[in-house]
Amino acid sequence: MGALQAFYGPSIPALRQEFGLSPSAAGLGLSAHFVGGVAGVLLFDRLYGRLGNRQILATSYLLMALGAAGFALAPNWPLALTAALLAGLGFGGIDYGLNQLFAVGFGRRSTAMLNVLNAHFGIGAILGPALIGAVGAAHYPAVFLAFAVADLPLLLCLRGVRDRAPGRPAAGAEEEAATGPVLSRSLLSVLSVFVALYVLHVGIEAGVGGWEPTHLETVGYGAGAAATATSVYWLMMTVGRFLVAPLALRFPAPALITVSCAGMTVCLLLAAVPALAPYAYAGVGLFIAPIFPTGLPWLNQAAPRARRAGALVIAASMVGGVAAGPALGKAIEWSDIRAVPLLLGGVSALCLAATVWLARATRASEGASPR
CATH class of the missing domain: 1.20.1250.20 (MFS general substrate transporter like domains)
Known part of the structure; x- marks a missing residue:
């Protein structure tokens, strides 16, 4: 893929x-x-x-x-x-x-x-x-x-794949199941914020990948150096996912995503400093890496009765990738290419706020689930 x-x-x-x-x-x-x-x-x-x-x-x-x-x-x-x-x-x-x-x-x-x-x-x-x-x-x-x-x-290679999850409740029971008093009253809000988190963070991912070379060339780097730095950004995203796999066995998803969003925001702000920009973008790749795969189990645990929630956020992630280019391009028209990391940093801050809100809203279900 x-x-x-x-x-x-x-x-x-x-x-x-x-x-x-x-x-x-x-x-x-x-x-x-x-x-x-x-x-x-x-x-x-x-x-x-x-x-x-x-x-x-x-x-x-x-x-x-x-x-x-x-x-x-x-x-x-x-x-x-x-x-x-x-x-x-x-x-x-x-x-x-x-x-x-x-x-x-x-x-x-x-x-x-x-x-x-x-x-x-x-x-x-x-x-x-x-x-x-x-x-x-x-x-x-x-x-x-x-x-x-x-x-x-x-x-x-599909013979070992089950058609249904083992022990999955019947459709009627699943619809009636609740994850706790908080989520039963605000499930729509939780799903909406998860969708927003996925749209925004994939928008940042695509925005950095698409505009990092242009930004680096604008602040004085050569085309070759800018292209290499962008390759490093994608490489760090891959490395970050391997690195976080063992951490995911020890720390809950809300903590991992909160740290990821905070680190991503700091790195994007540092990318506004020309001398630090290539290294800061590499840091963005490292911190953004765990958000997509770590959020899905968290969503599944927080809202098990919303069967289509996973499909909704995966589709939302693709929408974020499609919308990032024209949306960021329009924002650059109003400001300047040098503002790219600051614009993305603002979006990253929204990701952090969404994650903190979700951590509070789902705390009851997270605490009731064995890790």
């Missing part, structure tokens, strides 16, 4: 030449992928009761393979965008399916295992552009076709 998402950007020069596209039109490939991803999360969540885990994953693997192959072989840009949308549909189904399975399937180890799962996504995102760079952007169809072929054997 990480590799597929990362293939589109490095392929843009070849796409522009092959289909005669403007830069913005060529960037629609990744946008179509994300739109399909949001639709995939919501669609497969709706079908969950009828399909089960194995069928959701199998269908998603097939859709992702078909979409990747279609993107490689498309004779024109509209068909390529349709194929990217199809691949994104499968991508969203897998994103939903695997994250939900890991969130409920490993008990008290779920937070640690989700961080390991998402760290491997990061490995793919790092290696994907390297692969396109090694073979040349002009050969992107071969890379997408190879991905489609490599995706298919995953269908043989």
Whole structure:
């Protein structure tokens, strides 16, 4: 999944030449992928009761393979965008399916295992552009076709996946279950703040990834140094998820995410100092790393009766990634590129406030749950 998402950007020069596209039109490939991803999360969540885990994953693997192959072989840009949308549909189904399975399937180890799962996504995102760079952007169809072929054997790896979580209550009982007097009265508020946390933090993740090179060049760094610093940011995000996995076995999710949001905010403010900016952005990658995978088990524990809560926040995370570019671009038009870290720092402070609120609102259920 990480590799597929990362293939589109490095392929843009070849796409522009092959289909005669403007830069913005060529960037629609990744946008179509994300739109399909949001639709995939919501669609497969709706079908969950009828399909089960194995069928959701199998269908998603097939859709992702078909979409990747279609993107490689498309004779024109509209068909390529349709194929990217199809691949994104499968991508969203897998994103939903695997994250939900890991969130409920490993008990008290779920937070640690989700961080390991998402760290491997990061490995793919790092290696994907390297692969396109090694073979040349002009050969992107071969890379997408190879991905489609490599995706298919995953269908043989589903026999050990349960269709239902063991011991899951019946639908009626699940709807009636409560997590405590506080959450039973304010479940909608809790879910809304979780959604806001995911939209905002993924917006920061995408905002740093998209604007760090421009900001660093504006404050005096060369293009090569800026690109390298951005690669380090993504690398630190992957490293951070591996590092937090053992910590997740000892510390509760609210504490981990609170520290992550606080550290992320401090690093973004430090990034406004030109001499510290590359190192501060690396720190942002390290601190933001655990938030996505650590929040899902916390949500599952805090609101077990809201079955679709996980799908909602996963879809929200993709919306945050899509909206970050234009929203930050408009904010930069009103201010200046030098203000990028301060703007993102303000958003990070909102993430911290949301986390503190959630920690207080869910304290009753967290205290009642064994760690």
